[in-house]
Amino acid sequence: MSEIDIRTMALAARAAGRALALAPATTRDAALFEIAARLAAVGPELWAANREDVAYALEAGMAPSLVDRSTLNAKRLQSMAQGCRDIAALPDPLGEVFDGRTLPNGMVLAKKRVPLGVLGVIFESRPNVTIDIGTLALKSGNAVIMRGGKESLQTNTVLADIVHGALSQVGLPVDAVQLITSSDRALVSQLLEMDDLIDLVIPRGGPGLQGLVKKLAKMPVAYGGIGVCHLFVDESADLPRSIPLINNAKTQAPSVCNALDTVLVHRAVVDRLLPDMVANLNASSVKVYLDARALAALGGAAAASELVAPATDEHFGYEFLSLQMSVKVVDSLDEAIAHIQQHSTGHSDGILTDSVASSERFLNEVDSAANYVNCSTRFTDGGQFGLGAEVAISTQRTHARGPMGLRELTTYKWIARGDYHLRP
Amino acid sequence: MSEIDIRTMALAARAAGRALALAPATTRDAALFEIAARLAAVGPELWAANREDVAYALEAGMAPSLVDRSTLNAKRLQSMAQGCRDIAALPDPLGEVFDGRTLPNGMVLAKKRVPLGVLGVIFESRPNVTIDIGTLALKSGNAVIMRGGKESLQTNTVLADIVHGALSQVGLPVDAVQLITSSDRALVSQLLEMDDLIDLVIPRGGPGLQGLVKKLAKMPVAYGGIGVCHLFVDESADLPRSIPLINNAKTQAPSVCNALDTVLVHRAVVDRLLPDMVANLNASSVKVYLDARALAALGGAAAASELVAPATDEHFGYEFLSLQMSVKVVDSLDEAIAHIQQHSTGHSDGILTDSVASSERFLNEVDSAANYVNCSTRFTDGGQFGLGAEVAISTQRTHARGPMGLRELTTYKWIARGDYHLRP
Numbered sequence: 001m002s003e004i005d006i007r008t009m010a011l012a013a014r015a016a017g018r019a020l021a022l023a024p025a026t027t028r029d030a031a032l033f034e035i036a037a038r039l040a041a042v043g044p045e046l047w048a049a050n051r052e053d054v055a056y057a058l059e060a061g062m063a064p065s066l067v068d069r070s071t072l073n074a075k076r077l078q079s080m081a082q083g084c085r086d087i088a089a090l091p092d093p094l095g096e097v098f099d100g101r102t103l104p105n106g107m108v109l110a111k112k113r114v115p116l117g118v119l120g121v122i123f124e125s126r127p128n129v130t131i132d133i134g135t136l137a138l139k140s141g142n143a144v145i146m147r148g149g150k151e152s153l154q155t156n157t158v159l160a161d162i163v164h165g166a167l168s169q170v171g172l173p174v175d176a177v178q179l180i181t182s183s184d185r186a187l188v189s190q191l192l193e194m195d196d197l198i199d200l201v202i203p204r205g206g207p208g209l210q211g212l213v214k215k216l217a218k219m220p221v222a223y224g225g226i227g228v229c230h231l232f233v234d235e236s237a238d239l240p241r242s243i244p245l246i247n248n249a250k251t252q253a254p255s256v257c258n259a260l261d262t263v264l265v266h267r268a269v270v271d272r273l274l275p276d277m278v279a280n281l282n283a284s285s286v287k288v289y290l291d292a293r294a295l296a297a298l299g300g301a302a303a304a305s306e307l308v309a310p311a312t313d314e315h316f317g318y319e320f321l322s323l324q325m326s327v328k329v330v331d332s333l334d335e336a337i338a339h340i341q342q343h344s345t346g347h348s349d350g351i352l353t354d355s356v357a358s359s360e361r362f363l364n365e366v367d368s369a370a371n372y373v374n375c376s377t378r379f380t381d382g383g384q385f386g387l388g389a390e391v392a393i394s395t396q397r398t399h400a401r402g403p404m405g406l407r408e409l410t411t412y413k414w415i416a417r418g419d420y421h422l423r424p
Numbered sequence: 425m426s427e428i429d430i431r432t433m434a435l436a437a438r439a440a441g442r443a444l445a446l447a448p449a450t451t452r453d454a455a456l457f458e459i460a461a462r463l464a465a466v467g468p469e470l471w472a473a474n475r476e477d478v479a480y481a482l483e484a485g486m487a488p489s490l491v492d493r494s495t496l497n498a499k500r501l502q503s504m505a506q507g508c509r510d511i512a513a514l515p516d517p518l519g520e521v522f523d524g525r526t527l528p529n530g531m532v533l534a535k536k537r538v539p540l541g542v543l544g545v546i547f548e549s550r551p552n553v554t555i556d557i558g559t560l561a562l563k564s565g566n567a568v569i570m571r572g573g574k575e576s577l578q579t580n581t582v583l584a585d586i587v588h589g590a591l592s593q594v595g596l597p598v599d600a601v602q603l604i605t606s607s608d609r610a611l612v613s614q615l616l617e618m619d620d621l622i623d624l625v626i627p628r629g630g631p632g633l634q635g636l637v638k639k640l641a642k643m644p645v646a647y648g649g650i651g652v653c654h655l656f657v658d659e660s661a662d663l664p665r666s667i668p669l670i671n672n673a674k675t676q677a678p679s680v681c682n683a684l685d686t687v688l689v690h691r692a693v694v695d696r697l698l699p700d701m702v703a704n705l706n707a708s709s710v711k712v713y714l715d716a717r718a719l720a721a722l723g724g725a726a727a728a729s730e731l732v733a734p735a736t737d738e739h740f741g742y743e744f745l746s747l748q749m750s751v752k753v754v755d756s757l758d759e760a761i762a763h764i765q766q767h768s769t770g771h772s773d774g775i776l777t778d779s780v781a782s783s784e785r786f787l788n789e790v791d792s793a794a795n796y797v798n799c800s801t802r803f804t805d806g807g808q809f810g811l812g813a814e815v816a817i818s819t820q821r822t823h824a825r826g827p828m829g830l831r832e833l834t835t836y837k838w839i840a841r842g843d844y845h846l847r848p
Contacts, residue, residue: 018765022788101810107799109809114791116821195638199821214619214642220822221644241844248846341442352844363839364446367538375531375842384847385533385838386525397540397623397835398644399823411821414809415787418799420665420776422672423808 010197016175017143025092032088034166039081049154057151090388093406111412115141117199124205127155134177140409147180195219224394227257227347229377232336234353235268249376258380270297282307289315293329317343348377369402434621440597441567449516456512458590463505473578481575514812517830535836539565541623548629551579564833571604619643648818651681651771653801656760658777659692673800682804706731713739717753741767772801793826
């Protein structure tokens with residue numbers, strides 16, 4: 001039995017969120033600068049806590065990459081502090097009045113941009129997320145209840161204390177940013193039941209976490225971050241320029257959601273493209289799974305490489321998250337679009353083409369969160385899109401699609417001013 | 425065991441939705457005009473089906489008001505046909521390109537407005553909803569799977585046939601509008617599982633239906649239509665003009681979600697307001713539940729009326745949906761705001777005041793979907809707000825708040841055009 005009463009936490013978050021929503025932007029920004037200052041001047045308790053977490057992670061036999069992500073150092077701390085200042089420097093997402101109109105009866109009606117209310121964020125590993133999410137929530141006027149990974153619990157607790165100190169310092173309620181300091185799984189289930197107090201849940205993690213949230217959450221959820229991403233090389237593509245682009249989309253950050261998973265190649269260019277493309281990818285240590293026609297286009301010597309293998313059905317519609325990808329030859333743009341419609345997770349898909357007609361058809365008929373002509377899929381990112389920091393990349397169709405920045409953490413309310421108007 | 429394969433239906437809806445999203449506005453509008461023409465020329469099979477439904481409803485002992493809502497007549501049919509023409513006349517919600525920008529690297533990025541995809545709509549009674557929802561979905565480029573009430577099944581089946589005939593006539597896929605022609609409840613559960621094929625579920629019904637959907641739905645849901653609505657009479661309100669406004673908010677359509685439920689009265693005006701307000705409401709057959717201080721302000725004779733009774737806690741935060749309401753005296757604007765924050769369902773709440781300071785504080789601190797100064801709560805309606813017809817009134821904070829019209833049935837996709845751009 002946990003001693004944490006999650007409902008009491010959420011009620012306090014609701015009250016804190018109301019105060020935060022009314023706080024001027026200068027106060028919210030002051031909190032962010034104060035967090036940055038406190039991170040820059042952090043004492044030994046953070047390092048001790050992080051050492052404890054890392055020791056736990058090693059003892060638990062966690063993968064080295066996860067242990068590395070959980071390890072703080074001076075550079076990472078500096079980057080977290082700079083992140084706070086960067087978010088503070090973004091425009092205030094609140095207060096915009098828009099879609100205003102005067103009704104025929106004289107009532108004046110408009111929408112006003114307001115915070116969503118209380119966010120629930122469940123994430124795995126990486127203590128910097130505690131600061132990222134906390135500052136994005138504060139800047140957008142939302143209270144937040146966070147639950148991080150067990151392997152970062154001590155570090156996250158110290159980071160939450162830092163946020164609380166900053167909130168107190170500027171006169172904002174400390175309950176605006178709360179951390180669940182227990183790894184009791186029942187608390188997550190309870191959180192996901194409270195649709196009266198949590199306005200949006202953001203699960204930042206893999207399919208396991210998302211499946212749990214799908215099963216239990218009664219409130220709106222921003223699902224995302226799972227990207228089976230495609231590039232289609234059209235018959236009119238500039239092949240020499242396509243090869244480095246494909247390499248960039250695969251290798252620039254292979255373990256993230258907007259990394260390329262499948263290249264579809266028009267049969268008219270397969271013989272010219274494939275040998276150079278595969279050689280280029282292999283030179284970057286990318287293992288390529290090719291369908292029969294692509295393999296045939298490769299020729300014997302290249303096909304014998306350890307980094308080349310025949311593709312099976314499992315290699316399509318699959319998110320590799322590593323230096324692996326699949327290649328399929330298609331007969332037409334139609335076949336490419338149909339393949340993407342069937343196998344994409346609706347995250348990021350693109351066409352490489354010099355044909356206006358093909359690019360327009362692709363942009364009309366492929367309906368992912370981000371749809372590209374002659375760009376790397378790696379651009380799907382709040383920072384790259386000019387939205388500032390992002391809290392998630394949504395693959396849902398409601399509320400927000402693609403990178404969710406500050407504005408996507410807001411909603412609107414209708415405001416109407418009348419002169420004792422009656423409805424006829 | 426039902427013979428209906430709901431997954432096959434949804435797959436067909438997905439394909440039809442893709443075709444519909446690409447159909448020009450003129451074709452979608454032509455379908456709506458064709459539905460109107462077919463409704464105007466409807467044959468005896470509709471009347472026979474409706475008689476069958478009404479007989480079933482009477483036999484099942486349904487409330488007379490529900491039987492009435494299920495009964496079609498020439499006037500209602502004419503109104504349904506006119507509704508189709510009205511929706512066709514609205515601007516096309518699709519295709520808008522907005523939030524466009526050129527990134528520092530030269531990539532051109534914008535959002536494009538597109539349909540949500542496939543809607544699942546579950547509703548109770550009223551066969552006109554079949555046509556309303558079908559036409560709103562078609563106009564907004566969405567496919568829809570509908571499940572109506574058992575007591576309208578025969579009528580809805582004929583109406584769906586009419587829609588299918590119209591779709592065929594204009595060359596759109598008939599699977600764009602599908603009706604579940606079975607009252608097997610397991611089909612609803614199956615529908616709510618298919619988050620890969622249904623993009624938004626809209627439950628149009630009471631708390632029972634909404635609770636079921638909360639429990640089972642894995643996809644986004646537009647909850648709404650439950651309104652505990654408040655008006656606060658501030659000390660500076662124009663009392664003679666407040667009384668007809670309160671009457672309008674309560675009686676203009678007492679059984680709907682934006683009807684008034686609770687009046688909060690500033691103690692400074694309670695003695696002057698209460699006797700006339702209650703007499704006015706009683707004259708419209710409204711039963712008024714008053715807290716102790718309001719009862720005291722009424723005086724003996726009025727308080728003895730059958731239409732006056734003491735309020736208990738249950739009368740606050742309660743949606744009456746009938747000619748009943750509750751009244752509470754508050755000491756201040758603060759207390760009124762706190763009461764609304766605690767008891768409102770976030771649908772429609774208002775203040776009656778001549779004070780700019782009070783009205784601004786109310787609009788800032790009350791955060792319902794619709795927030796009013798000196799207006800009847802009855803205005804929360806897609807038609808009244810100038811949005812055209814509405815598919816629901818959302819009380820959620822994500823995606824859309826308040827009346828959901830055509831635009832609220834859309835989303836956006838990001839479109840990026842580059843010149844073989846790599847992410848650095």
